[in-house]
Amino acid sequence: MAEKTGPGQPVAEAPDARLPPEGDKLTALANSAFASAKLTGTPAISAVRPTHDNQWGDYVFCITGTVPAAKYAVLVGHDKVLEVRSSIFVDGCEQETYQPLAPPPPPRKTAPRR
DSSP: OEEEOSTTOOEEEOTTOOOOOOHHHHHHHHHHHHHHTTOBSSOEEOOOEEOOTTSSSSEEEEEEOSBSOOEEEEEEETTEEEEEEEOOGGGOGGGOOOEEOOOOOOOOOOOOOO
């Protein structure tokens, strides 16, 4: 939330303002949601945007696979996935543009113990 510091002063961001997930964090959230929704094919993601008053969480983005092309809304709050659900009208997933999502990193190989 922004607050004014005084007349004619610039608006300062409150320390508890939440930023949208991006980069590796967004990739991890989206891959988790993709697996949770049991989508198949190549994962694709929409842009992240703030939620509406009647949506849960701070941000929402949409995911889809290629087989079948069902669309799911991913509601995020406090850098965690709060809900993955079939898209409804208020989510706006049908109007979104999707970009391919980077695949999750392969599991780390551990050296055998001797």
